[in-house]
Amino acid sequence: MVEGWMYLPAVSASTFVWISGQFVIFASKNFDMSKKGKVLMAMSGGIDSTVAALMLHDEGYEVVGITMKTWDYASSVGVNNKKETGCCNLDSFNDARMAAVEHGFPHFILDIREEFGDFVIENFVDEYLAGRTPNPCVMCNTHIKWRALLKRADAMGCDFIATGHYAQIHQHSNGRYFIRKGIDDTKDQSYVLWGLQQDLLSRTLLPLGTYHKKDIRQMAHDYGYPELAKKNESYEICFVPDNDYRGFLKRRVEGLEEKVQGGYFVDKTGKILGQHKGYPFYTVGQRKGLDIALGKPAFVTQIIPETNTVVLGDEADLNGSNMQVGKINWIKYEGITDGMESLTKIRYKDKGALSNLYTYENGVNVRFYEDVKGIAPGQSAVFYEGEDVIGGGIIQRQPIETT
């Protein structure tokens, strides 16, 4: 069966057929040899990727729109949940498709639920069960989304793939492709792209990297999509549209709640402060939702899955000046020299802090010049040289101190 694909007829004369695992194109008659090349544009249905698609189209690229279905969201929350989510719902598909049809380029829906679920969701669950704090968007970009796009791009003879991220890609004189921050500092999304490898970067276009969000809004108006311009940003994990990742974990892991409830909150000396709902439901740096009143704000400073213990402290206890980062992907250079200075971000929307980088066997030791707050294992660390991404990796769990 042709289960992986849904073909939505758009206006192109091309015919796309799925044959035994391969995507085959039967050449269209009016195949215009576009000077700029053919690009497979990932369209979520939101304002950013829609405008990006139209921009490329206007610039003379032969655009093929594609919307990826990562998750059957009706199954993850109640069906009556009317909340808009940034991707994966029917409205978004329709919005994306409408724009494509109106501007005369084809649009497809690609069902990647299986590969997405196998990797991103399992990784997400595993990480929380390991007492870490994953970033599924980064995982998806790194391992699923770009690979899925490129695979189809190749099958369709596309020169490029494109997304609506606010970031830039340039080629260095050393030959390597690298990511640079988007010029709109408030929207820069280079952080979530640190995992992309050279073969992906060399084929990727990010049309929005040199624009400000307000310009994109204006362009959405100018293109005749005022309602799109008003559309909210998406801001939850795409497979957890009700924004309750704890509930998602409970639904996903049979008997989890019962198994982990009743562990202890302790202070840094090990003194028991109270009981918690289970270590997977907390994250380093968390203050709200602890359900414990100590007269002072309390923050989660450490999660110890082995003993189902959550360590609490005050704000100062979140400070740290070094960390280990693994699963490194170098971007701008093939590697670095020890001691290299880097502006290092430890979370999305982090201003970044200056640090020195020292490589060790499987990763990088980061020493910050000054304390940073809330280093959370599982989160991504991204290294910047000015506006450029040197590389990034995953923050590792610190060895448990036995004091």
Added chain:
RNA sequence: UGGGUUAUGGUGUAACGGCAGCACUACAGAUUUUGAUUCUGUCUGUCUAGGUUCGAAUCCUAGUAACCCAA
């Protein structure tokens, strides 16, 4: 079981007999393509029953409960 102390929101604590306040928690918004953080706002309380007083969280009596000392 004898003596003493205490009792204020979900928690910890303030209030000379004169509008019950603070912190924490919780909740709601804002922000955010991850989790968090941050910001703004909101709710809830004087153990019970009598008494004194213009007026009681506050003083008196009894009850109840908890804690401490004695045993």
